[in-house]
Each structure stands twice: as structure tokens, then as C-alpha cells.
Amino acid sequence: MSSLVRTVSLCEGPPVLVPGDSYSVVVLLQGYAEPKGLDGAVRADGSVTLVLPQAWDPACSQREPQRGGGGAKIALEEVARGPILVDTGGPWAREALLGALARQGVSPGDVTLVVGTHGHSDHIGNLGLFPGAALLVSHDFCLPGGLYLPHALDEERPLQLGPGLEVWATPGHGGQRDVSVVVAGTTRGTVVIAGDVFERDGDEDSWQALSEDPVAQERSRKRVLDTADIVVPGHGAPFLVLREVAQLAAA
Template sequence: MNSPVRTDPLPGDPPLLMPGAPYSVVVLLRGYAEPEKLGGAVRADGSVSLVLPQDWDPASNSTPVPQAEPQSVEAETALQEAARGPILVDTGGPWASEALLRALAGQGVAPGDVRLVVGTHGHSDHIGNLGLFPGAALLVSHDLCLPGGRYLPHALSEERPLRLGAGLEVWATPGHGGQRDVSVAVAGTALGTVVVAGDVFERHGDEESWQALSEDPAAQERSRRRVLAAADVVVPGHGAPFRVIREAPQPGSPGVGEK
């Protein structure tokens, strides 16, 4: 039986650092979604997070991500090479480009230092600044592209994550944007396992509202359960990160996702 969980907002404003080995996570920009008073419009932008390898040295960031050659480059090999440098998870919308560049600079990272950009799904408030990183490999939903426009096949599925390094994985977490959403899981931080979940979770406390924005609620419910079962911290798409606290189950009580 799974232990029941509760969730609590993580205090602090961006940049929010969760140090770790071999990877740290920095929440650079906190996403938001603010309904407007008239017309049903929503003003929104997605959260942006940075994953930094512990041994990354900006002065030695000279090995390029493999481009069109050699022909034998495999997806996970390319991703593991890219994961030796800074990884950006989502980029926010194009209206936030200056804020993104300032946030990166605050961590000592220039756009050319970013080796991999993971877009959790294809909505404009999450991948609106891809053009700032032409030298990075791009994993947008399930599409993996090396610099120069070479797309590589891979076997990512809910049963098979893409392993980028020790404790660093990309998970298939379908639902919000359809069948091809992804999340990034980072183990070994000071707060435990951090899952940067895109819009699998809109925000903390979204239990009564996320279904209205989901293209596949059944798949998203499955993804949410998976994340809650593994994460100690969740970075949602449009709000502050939150802790996942597991409590000892009471005899006869349901586990995570059980009724």
C-alpha cells in the first residue's frame, strides 16, 4: 500500500536553489496564470528551471553538442553529452525573454552555455524562447533535435525514461497537452528528488481545476500519481514549487490515488 501524501508550498522567491550532487536545480522564474475580469482571458507564463551539473565549469564549456555528424549518434548518447552542461527546462513565453536572460546571468550562465533545453510540452508560454539557444540540443515534448536541425529517434515512453545522467531522467508524463508531455526528474538534491513537471501540475492546490485544462484527464491523472509517488519537491507549470510529504498510512486507509 502506498503512503498517503500531503503537499505544502515551498517558501522563497526565485531564484530558488536546490543544491545537489551530481545536479542542482534552480527555479529561475515562477510561472503564473491570472484570469482577467472580462472575456474569460488568462494572462499566463510558464515556470523556468535550470539544472546545473555539480562539476560544470563555464571556462571549460567548449565541447559542442554533436551536430549532423557522425551518422551513428544515438539519442541517449547525445543527451548524456548535453547533460554535462547547463540544462534549461522550459523557457517561458517570448514576452519574458529579458527576464529569462537576466535570471540566467544571475547564475553565471550565458545563453551559449546552455547545452540542452527540455520543453515539457508545446504551448507558447513554455517554449517561447527556444530561439535564444541555437547551440543547444532541444527535447520538446518527444521531439529530440540536435543543433543544426537533425532529429533523432528514441524510445521514450511511460515505461522507459530517457536517462541523461546519474539520477537525472526525462519522464513521459502525458495528459495536459496530449500524449507527448514530459517532465524532468532530478534525484540527489538537498530536498530529495525534484520533478520539474510542466503543467502536469498547474500549481499547488489545483486538484479541483486541472481537469478543465487537460487534453487527456485520464492520462494526466496517471502522470500526477506517478509524480507524487516519486517526488519530494514538484515544480509546477504556473506557481510556486511545493513539497510532497509522505505520512505513515493508517490501517485500512487508502494509498496514493486509491479510493
Template sequence: MAGAVRTEPLPGEAPLLVPGDPYSVAVLLRGYAEPEGAGEAVRADGTVTLVLPRTWASGSGSRGSPSADRGAKAALEEAARGPVLVDTGGPWVRGALLGALAGQGVAPGDVTLVVGTHGHSDHIGNLGLFPGAALLVSHDFCLPGGLYLPHGLCEEQPLVLGPGLQVWATPGHGGQRDVSVVVEGTTLGTVVVAGDVFERHGDEDSWQALSEDPGVQQRSRKRILGIADVVVPGHGAPFRVVREAEKN
């Protein structure tokens, strides 16, 4: 019989840095979602995460825009050679985002790829800070200047950005085109930056009400729990995935 899977909080405040080879993961801003007032209003913002290649050095500056000449696969791989930002938070955290990036030695012009896990304003509200970066927002991939390239991403076919770095199609929360970023080889194992596939640790009582397609999102959640050692959710602290030993 396969072992059970459970989750537990991962201690530490943002920014949380998880070293790795060939990529490190830094959770720059921790998202939140809190009821406000007596009605149904919620004050929220999305988590912002930075994926840094080991070969990138602070102060190395921009490396030029990726080219469309060899297609989307090569352009994505080229874009991922520099700092990759996963979600940007809402426009109201612009200053905090710039400060968190600077704390990691990264300027906006250094970011070569921005991945937006889905199209909600609290996750892609600062795209305008990165006009020189390639953008992968949901399933739309474009190079600086707005040149869009087809790529074939689907649940059966992830986008490979580099060794141990992939973008998965994880639909459900915002519709059929949500994505997550999978980073292997960190000191904590495989880290999945999941957007709102997981709202937060222990969200079992709430995520369905926020989902465009709960059945499909449940499938995405199960896939992520099957491979992740750490999940970075859209609106809370990162958490561990613990697998119990298999029983005969």
C-alpha cells in the same frame, strides 16, 4: 496500509536554488496564470528551471555540439553534461530569462540542452535564444541544425540523461507527448520539474478543465507524487510532497 500523501508550499521566491550532487536545480522564473478582465482571458507564463551539473563551471564556455554518431542515448547524455534548461517561458520574458541565467553565471551559449515539457507558447517561446543547444521538445529530440534522432521514450521507458537525471513521459495536459524532468540527489530529495502536469500547488479545482486527457493526466500526477519530494509546477511556486508514515 500505505501512508497518505499530502503537499505543502515550499517557502522562498524565485530564483530558488536547490543544491545537489551530481545536479543542482534552480527555479529561474516562477510561472503564473491569472484571470484578466471580466471575460475568460488569462494572462500566463510558464516556469523556467535550470539543471546544473556539479562538474560544470561558470565561464567554461561551450563544449561543442553532441554527435549523432552513437545514437540518441549517447547524444542526450553528452548534451546533459552542460547546463540544461527546462522550458523557456514566453517570448515576452526574454529579457527576464537572460537576466536570470546570468544570475547563475550561465550565458545562452553555455546551455547544451533545452527540454520543453510541452508545446504551448508560454513554455517554449524562447527556443531561438539557444541555437547551439540540443532540443528535446515533448518527444522530439534534435541536435543543433535540426538533425532529429529517434529515442524510444514512453511511459515504461524514461530517457536517462545522467546519474539521477531522467526525462519521463507524463502525458495528459497537452496531449500524449508531454514530458517531465526528474532530478535525484538534491538537498531536498527528488525534484520533479513537471510542466503543466501540475499547474500549481492546490490546483485540484482547475487542472481538469485545462487538460487534453484528464484520465491520463491523473495517472501522470499519481506517478509523480509517488517519487517526488519537491514538484516544480508549470504556473506556480514549487511545493513539497509529504508522505505520512505507513500504518500496520
């Protein structure tokens, strides 16, 4: 027997809302990449996704400043108790981002953690809107004010942020330090917010040309497809991952 995987784009939103027992996922802005002209120019922006803890109460959003005395593990668990933003889009999307957050009842000051899947400008162009948040950009983790904390993230060791919430090392597109956010236990299974591990659904003929390490990215793509029920790609609509078991014909 073998498992066949196919993907189907979600024709919803944005926003796309996926509720969960511990965390809900809201795709605030859907990324895009549109060729412009004949010289290879592309107009693009990255997807922006909000991860909301079910226990978060906007009426009690005041928090104590994090000092990092307990190390990265404890600090990550603490900042994951509030709203988490995965990527911020480019600076040209500033007003769209603020409006999308407001429609979810979240202000920039409420966001406790911003995860940048990689360091390209269309994915981390609005970090300045969140000076009070902890930042995990690629593999660099810092608390507000610029206190950087070491951690042991690699492909074999994800960072645990909360129940069913992890950050994975998914190298390839931007080099060796790209990350993805994995949210298990939603009403639609496991959601992987993958940055540019996947540009979009159906990108099989194009992602390699944009990859700094295609071998590593191929490995990351397989890992995501083996786990995800929904993938949020960097530049397109979220898509479902459907698995079918096929009976191999006898030799």
C-alpha cells in the same frame, strides 16, 4: 497501513536553489496564471528551471558540435554535461530569462540542452535564444542544426541523461507527448520539474478543464506524487510533497 500525501508550497525565491551531488536545480522564473476580466481571459507564463551539473565549469564551456553518430542515448548523455534549461517561458519574458540566467553565471551560449515539457507558447516561447543547444521538445529530440534523432521514450521507459537525471513521459495536459524532468539525489530529495502536469499546488479543482487527456494526466500526477519530494509546477511556486503513514483502523 496506508500512505497519506499532502503538499505544501515553498515560500522561497525565485530563484529557488536545490543543491545536489550530481545536479543542482534552480527555479529561475516562477510561472503564474491570473484571470483577467469576465470572459475567461488569463494572463499567464510558465516556470523556467535550470539544471546545473556539479562538474560543469563555465571557464571550459566550449564544446565540440554533436553529430549524432552514436544515436540519441549517447547524444543526450553528452549534452546533459552542460547547463540544461527546462522550459523557456513566453517570448514576453525574454529579458527576465536572460537576466535570471546571468545571475547564475550562465549565458545562452552555455546552455547545452533545452527541454520543453510541452508545446504551448508560454513554455517554449524563447527557444530562439538557444540555437547552439540540443532541443528535446515534447518527444522530439534534435541536435543543433535540426538533426532529429529517434528514441524509445514512453511511460515505461524514461530517457537516462546522467546520474539521477531522467526525462519521463507524463502525458495528459497537452496530449500524449508531454514530458517531465526528474532530478534525484538533491539535498531535498527528488525534484520533478513537471510542466503543466501540475498547474500549481492545490490545483485539484481546476486542472481537468485544461487537460487534453484527463485520464492520462491523472496517471501522470499520481506517478509524480509517488516519486517527488519537490514538484516544480507550470504556473505556481514549487511545492513539497509530504508522505505520512497512517495505521488503518481494524474492521
